[in-house]
Amino acid sequence: MSIDNLFKDAQIEANKGNIYNALLLLKNIWLKFPHNKRVFEEVIKLKNKNLIVLQTSLNQTLIDKYFKLHNEGKTEFVIEDLNKFYNKNKNDLYAVNLLGTFNGLINKFDLAIKFQQKSLYLNFFDQSNYLNLALTFIKCGHSEKALELLEIGRLINKKNTSINLELARLYFSLNKFSLSINVYENLLENNSDKLNINLEYIRTLIKGGESEKALTIIEKLQKNSLPNYKLSNLESLAHYYLNNFKMAQKCVDKALYLNEKNSDSYNIQGSIFEQSGQIDLAILNYKKSTYYNNKNYVAFSNLGVCLSYINEFELSVLNLKKAIEIKKSYFEASYRLGQIQIYTKNFSEGWKNFKYRWKTKDYNHKFLKTSKPILTNFKSKNRNILYWSEQGLGDQVMYGSMFNELSQLSSKVIIKLDERLIKVFKKKHPKIQFYANSDLINEDLYDEHIPFGDIGNYLRLKKEDFLKPNFPYINGKNSTKDFIIKKYKSSNTSLVGISWSSANYLLEKNKSLSLEQLYPILSNKNAVFISLEYKDHSKEMDEFFQKYKIKIFKEPSIDNFKDIEGLSSIIEACDYVITCSNTNAHLCGALNKKTYLLLAKGKGRLWNWSSNNGLSIWYPKIRIYQQEKIGDWTSPINRIKKEILNEKKIT
Missing domain, CATH: 3.40.50 (Rossmann fold)
Incomplete structure (x- = not known):
């Protein structure tokens, strides 16, 4: 649709008296065409055509008295008195506005929204109406509604500091970092001396992947101001995201020297310990962070995730729920909670929370672009x-x-x-x-x-x-399977598929092993080992052979990465498979192949490997052998070795 037609649609709504709808359409035009000046001209025309006459029986003295009474804990009396004015005149603007405010202050959000919406419809061009209603929606977890209001409020007056600040913050919480950065930069044009705005801007740069730029700004601010622990925390965070962990620790040490009781420093320090695998120290620091600030929802979320690494699932869930209670729009906590609930077999709640993955920063998959509705009812079959x-x-x-x-x-x-x-x-x-x-x-x-x-x-x-599944629910190619059996298997040995690395770039270090670590299993002289790896491990395999004279075969005619049918055929040919948590594990499960799964404890253990009596809940032929200590594969490897030796024949 052309921009002229979009303006016509806005004019049609305005002519019908649907002022909010007209402003909404103009807002959408502005977001799509941010340099179009006609948008603001249309807003001014709309405002001039819809000037209001203020109706109210309240004066400033009475309003001041109401706020004083509220501070004395007499808010219910204030609301009761305001209702008298409202009942006399439903369009008393100040009475309506204040009823929204005071109901919100005592967490009666339904009533607050009712009166704030009415206040908005009494005066569509007062930015405070948009701001107040948006803040209430944010408290209720209705971020998208709040976003719409703040964007319209900014359209009405793009220099309004309060609206811009809340909009930048909301963009940040919704992981719309480029939009947040843009609003902060506009704010700083007239507020460059405001440290709090600079701090929020720097935080957004870091989360938005611009840590180098953030460090440059931090350096300038540090030259022109006294030492500030908040700046040191942000400097630490920037280095953390750049994987400069030593510098991150140095900066957090400085922040703690300046203020030993600041919550954010312990949260950052917890993250530093977590990435290095020191989970106990990470948990200790996250607890300190929540102790010094019982509203630090990020620290509660981090603590919840780390507790799940050591199988403290009840405490994990409690802390994640605490994070959500503090900030409903912190979707990372809801998503992690969903994963843990599915892992612990609380499926009904888990799948609901799992849906929040789309609203998190690190979920990089794209939602399907389509005009068709999402499926919500599985009962109707005629679709x-x-x-x-x-x-x-x-x-x-x-x-x-x-x-x-x-x-x-x-x-x-x-x-x-x-x-x-x-x-x-x-x-x-x-x-x-x-x-x-x-x-x-x-x-x-x-x-x-x-x-x-x-x-x-x-x-x-x-x-x-x-x-319910009928296993196997995938298959390879019989001729390829027969070829592999004929080429590699003999009557006195088992053909064993082996896979020891993960391609998950975030968790590869936690989930993967080396052939050296697998030696106790690979030293089995009654087995022939064939690689299922989809990466090139020829150097490692050659070095392993030179050291132990144990050959790991790799079928040259099959590309294990591109040819999944060929890879599945190799798996079908095997007597059993030993693998870490990767794609091969899932293929083995779907093929109903007897499989020994080496599962990490902590960060490398993913939500989908929950079990019943040691067997995967998704794949009944996969037996799970998990680390007892994070990063230590000794126990699961020895357990697998013992079980293989105790079985005369594995089918």
């Missing part, structure tokens, strides 16, 4: 549904355990996933239409859609639901 992938290859395989059920729940099922997986799923699911992620799917082909990560909220709500 065509598109289910689309959003996560890594292994997760897509895991969610594939529900594909057969999906094909029974609608007239047509369309699955969009990684192209490499189509061959292994297609034979087992002939009723499903598969498309690659790169394919553009005509919207006429489906009525509703849903991402893979939301399906569990309908189909995996109790432990018994995980028994």
Whole structure:
């Protein structure tokens, strides 16, 4: 639609008397065309045509008296008195406005919203109406409604400091960092001497991936001001995000020297210890952080996550819920809570909280762009549904355990996933239409859609639901499987698939092993080992052979990264598989192959590896061997070795 047509739509709404809708449309034009000056001309015209005559029976003396009474704890009396004015004149602007304010001050948010909305409709061009209602919506966790109001308020007066500041903060909390940075920079044009605005701006730069720029600004501010622990904390945070952990610690030490009781320093120090695997020290610092500031929702969230690493799940959940209680819009806490709840088999709550992943900073997957509605009702079968992938290859395989059920729940099922997986799923699911992620799917082909990560909220709500898949639900190629067996297997040995590294760049260090660490298992002379690795480990494999004369075979005709059908065929050929937590583990589970899973404790243990009596809840043929101590693989490796030796034949 052209910009002229957009302005016409706004004018039509204004002519109907729908002033708010007209302002909303003008706001959308401004966001889309930020340099268009006509937007502000239209706002001024709209304002001049809708001038109001102030109606009120209140004066400043009485208003001051009300606030004094509120400070004395007599807010209910104030509200009762204001209602008398309101009942006499429903359009008494000050009475309506103050009823919104005082109801909000005693947390009666429903009433606060009712009166603040009425105040807004009595005067669409008073920025304080937008600000007050937005702040109430933020307290209630309705961030998107608050965002709309603040953006309109800024359109009415883009120099209003209070609205700009709250808008910048809200953009920050919604992880819209570039927008937040832009608003802060506009604010600083007239408020460059305001340290608090500079501090918030620097924090936003760091979270928005501009730590180098943040450090430059910090250096300038430090030259022109006295030592400030808040600046030192931000300097530490910037170095932390640049992986300069020694400098981060040095800066946090300085901040603690300046103020030994400041909460943020302990939170940052906890993060430094957490990244180095020192979970006990991380927990200690997060606890100190919450002790010095019982409203530090980030510290409560970090503490909750770290407690889950040491299997303190009840305490973990309590701390994450505390973070959410303090700040409902801190979606990172809700997302982490969802993961832990799914892991601990609280599926109904877990899947609901898992949906908040889309609102977090670190969830880098893109939501599907479509005009079709999201699926919310699985009971109606007369629809065509598109289910689309959003996560890594292994997760897509895991969610594939529900594909057969999906094909029974609608007239047509369309699955969009990684192209490499189509061959292994297609034979087992002939009723499903598969498309690659790169394919553009005509919207006429489906009525509703849903991402893979939301399906569990309908189909995996109790432990018994995980028994529904028909295993195996993927397959390789028989001729390739036979070729591998003939080439590598002999009658007196087991053919064992081996995989020891993860491609997850955030958790690779925590989840992966080395061949050296696996020596106790690989020294088994009754086994032939074939690599399932999809990365090049030839150097490590050669060095291992030179040292121990143990050969790890790699089939040269199959690209384990590109050819998932070929890789699945190798797995099918194996008697059993030993793997860490990676895509191969999921393929083994889907193929119903007996598998020994080496699972990290702490950061490397992902939410989807919960178990029943040591067996994966998603894959009944995967037995899980978890570290007893974070970073130490000795115990799970020895347990696997012992179990293999105790079994004469593994099938």
